[in-house]
Amino acid sequence: MSTHPRPINEALAILEAKKRFASPAQRLEHLRWMMRGRGLDDRLIALYRSSLVHGNVFTGHGQEALSAAIGMFLKRPITGTPGDVFAPLIRDTAGRLSFGESFEDSFRTYLGKRTGPMRGRDGNIHRGDPTRGQLPMISHLGAMVAAVCGTLLARRLRGEPKSARTVGVTCLGDGGMATGAAHEGINVMAVEKLPMVLVVANNQVSYSTFNDRSFACKDLVSRAEAYGMRGISIDGTDAEECLWAVGDAIARARNDEGPQMVVATLMRLQGHGTHDDASYVPADLRARFPDCLEVAPKKMITDGVIDQAGVDALWSAVKEEITQAYERIRNEPAPDPNDEDWTAWSSTDLTAFRSGSGNSGNSGNSGNSGATP
């Protein structure tokens, strides 16, 4: 099922893309990443309910097919060679994993472990590791678009050869597309003709706000043309379609065919976060969208890619991986405030000037004002 009828030359291109990016082996791998995303999200919800998580949990239920595909077609950096960059967003649990984030680091961040990439300083979805091409989002929606542009521009300035072309991907929601930052970033992406893909998940809601209060065009993909980039609109509940469309867009970007926009229509299947019951979502809207993780295995069984026993085995393997990862990190230490240097600068020579600033922080280790003579 596709959102728009497509002309014949496009149909041929789709057949080609399916062959290249949605082979039976790729579909199997994709399903596994989708399950890992869902499995991790479900485990995080359970931890939240046991009050082990600091803050809320934001999950990707319903977005796994789209998100998982992203990491599959990106090159992870290996020592010595820069890889692709990916700035995931709120609901990209699956894509983070398929791009190489470990279950352990996801858990560590949600549980505020000192050992995680964010060291208890930042949490939940604001995690990442720039050295591994994972740009950690700030909350401010739209901000990551320009940041990914900047990374790609840097590589261009450094003379990255076409043969080693790296690609950048970031994601945005139907709500985030309304930000000024998104507009500015997407325009830069287009003007600079960067090897970049913007993946838009239109999951019908922006927190509690429905599409009609976020944008007035029929499909956000119409913006692609206005910005001057290729756009494709897909059914985000159809795993196979997500796979070939995302794979194709990333390949085109890598092949210097210019920036790409993929707009997927899907549904946020849970609340905005674990704190939100989504009672404002009308049942008939919710009912229009199937769960990609229910549809995908069925379709793959019909297509003879896997059988039910295989699906069950995949699920138990994934759940076991997740359990083991959690067991490995659960007793890792929390950060100790006394070990913090309480500075946001890396310039330690400048930090020396800080004392005497009059700051009376409360830990006694950062420039107390010294009112006592």
Add this chain to the structure above:
Amino acid sequence: MTTSYVEAIRRALGECLEQDPRVFIYGQDVAGQFGGAFKATKGLSERFPGRVLNAPISEDAIAGVAVGAAVDGMRPVIEYQFADFASIGFNQLVNHAATTFWRTGRSCPLVARLPVGGTRGSGPFHCQMPEAWISHHPGLIVVSPATVPDAYWMLKDAIACNDPVIFCEHKYLYSHLKETGDPAQAEHLPMGSAVVRRAGTDCTVISYSGMLHECLSAAGKLEQEHGVSVEVVDLRCLRPLDTATILESAAKTGRVVVATEAWPFGGIAAEVVSVISSEAFHLLDAPPRRICAQDTPIPVQPDLYAAHRPHADDVVAAVLDTVRY
């Protein structure tokens, strides 16, 4: 009857919508059964159809719309989902709203409601205190209620005010702060005044917003455990700043500690200390002192979070230092 801080805000909004046809509400997720991320507008779109409007995630446009509507005679009340996102509306607020009256002689009566302050586990982008960078710009009124009646009255005053008002409401207080009695029957202090919340003689502690409550509990402890009598001043309005009340209390006790949840550098505490140092230096028995958050972004992990922000015990320690000076 008890009223929570957020209920007081909701009630003030409802009464203003009821009484003044120029008032409308614009912000993310404010309408419908959802009624705002913190439920400050819950029920209002049903009661006032067409006057509580959901905005796209467009903070710059939200403030810009308010500016345009305000100069055209309306009384827009905009809600930022978190004060942290008001940085995106910064340009419209400080360059547009703040300059309009000075440039044109036409006032710009908008209210921007900013949910400020720390809540555990919320991290660097959902806990900020933006009042310092907003207050720096001439032309904006910046208020920061710390009590239920203030939340109620100051919001009504803000909406009635002919200048753009940045209304900083503390997220922790929303549901944690409940007071008995009808806020509408409580004392209606002028919007621009500071107030002495607790009288004392040995040391003045100046604060506002959520930190006020840490200071009040510190004052109780100091009295009981150390026999130190503390006067607690609630600034309430940060811009303009009620320097008369500040100086009067400083003159009375001769010792001052300013405590805020915000960062130290160039903050409201720095401003207050500066006013006191330059205008009441001769009345002081000890250097005025400030207690602020650590000078880093706000950490998410609870132990780090707790160590980042000042608590009553820090105020107690600072006051003891100051009185023993």
